[in-house]
Amino acid sequence: MSIKTNFETLTFEVENNIGVITVNRPESLNALSEQVHTELNVLLKDIMKNNADYSVAKGLILTGAGDKAFIAGADIKGMTTMSAADAEKFARLGQENTLLFESLNVPVIACVNGYALGGGCEMAMACDFIFASKTAVFGQPEVKLGLLPGFGGSQRLSKLVGRNRAKEIIYSGRNVKIDEAKEIGLVVTVFENKEELLTGAKTYLTRMMANSPLAIYESKRVMNEGNDLTVKDGLDVEARAFGNIFNSQDMKEGTKAFVEKRAPNFLGK
Numbered sequence: 001m002s003i004k005t006n007f008e009t010l011t012f013e014v015e016n017n018i019g020v021i022t023v024n025r026p027e028s029l030n031a032l033s034e035q036v037h038t039e040l041n042v043l044l045k046d047i048m049k050n051n052a053d054y055s056v057a058k059g060l061i062l063t064g065a066g067d068k069a070f071i072a073g074a075d076i077k078g079m080t081t082m083s084a085a086d087a088e089k090f091a092r093l094g095q096e097n098t099l100l101f102e103s104l105n106v107p108v109i110a111c112v113n114g115y116a117l118g119g120g121c122e123m124a125m126a127c128d129f130i131f132a133s134k135t136a137v138f139g140q141p142e143v144k145l146g147l148l149p150g151f152g153g154s155q156r157l158s159k160l161v162g163r164n165r166a167k168e169i170i171y172s173g174r175n176v177k178i179d180e181a182k183e184i185g186l187v188v189t190v191f192e193n194k195e196e197l198l199t200g201a202k203t204y205l206t207r208m209m210a211n212s213p214l215a216i217y218e219s220k221r222v223m224n225e226g227n228d229l230t231v232k233d234g235l236d237v238e239a240r241a242f243g244n245i246f247n248s249q250d251m252k253e254g255t256k257a258f259v260e261k262r263a264p265n266f267l268g269k
């Protein structure tokens with residue numbers, strides 16, 4: 001693998017085609033400093049550049065180091081000295097990283113153990129979906145600090161749980177514990193503890209890899225693009241993608257394998 005993996009605030013490890021990005025500042029509950037976002041930006045762009053042929057990874061996991069937190073938010077200490085211009089720049093960098101997660105050509109699962117507050121909840125929501133352990137606690141507590149969400153929470157939470165529930169959560173700044181997070185659709189699957197969470201996510205991604213990586217990516221792309229469109233315009237994006245995929249080897253292989261009653265061998269192109 002030719003991509004940079006040595007960072008001060010992150011680790012990136014790939015095993016069996018699954019890349020695990022770990023925010024590694026457990027002493028600060030993995031709070032998102034400017035350095036974390038800068039390093040994450042380098043890593044995500046590097047993965048995008050090198051993974052067109054899926055040689056880096058076919059699936060990714062985003063998680064946090066230690067037992068207490070996924071990510072406890074943007075780094076509050078770092079924000080105390082920011083000017084308005086610095087803060088906008090910081091928000092735009094964090095937002096760019098959320099968009100990079102959405103643009104990656106593979107599924108990204110957020111594995112949330114412990115606190116996913118503020119910027120932590122926002123990074124998790126930028127992943128394709130969230131798996132969590134029973135200790136997970138979500139929330140957008142920014143208003144308690146005199147702030148508002150800055151890495152996409154004011155936009156994505158509404159799309160995930162509905163506008164009224166999102167407003168209630170953001171205005172109150174309250175914690176959303178695991179049972180509620182599952183009930184409102186923020187979390188897809190709950191695991192007993194962190195170890196089972198990571199193993200479960202890896203097993204899930206491994207099973208998914210039997211499917212066409214290209215078809216998964218096209219599904220992801222069309223669904224994310226459609227999120228900002230009317231149903232009519234979204235249907236147009238879908239129809240064009242559906243037509244285009246008939247030019248792919250994976251489509252020919254998948255349908256042929258079905259007819260020949262054998263397992264397909266997908267190449268992702």
Ligand code: CAA
Nearest residue numbers: 027028029031072073074075076077117118119149150151
């Ligand atoms: N930024 C910087 N440091 C943080 C942090 C954060 N978001 N969250 C925790 N830490 C640090 C604490 O300061 C503490 O460090 P010290 O030992 O050096 O004091 C260490 O992590 C451990 O934290 P606690 O002692 O507070 O642990 P706890 O178990 O008592 O409480 C907690 C855990 C409830 C998560 C609490 O730490 C907390 O409330 N953290 C802040 C959560 C928050 O408000 N997040 C939103 C940030 S704003 C934001 O994210 C804006 C945006 O959208 C861009």
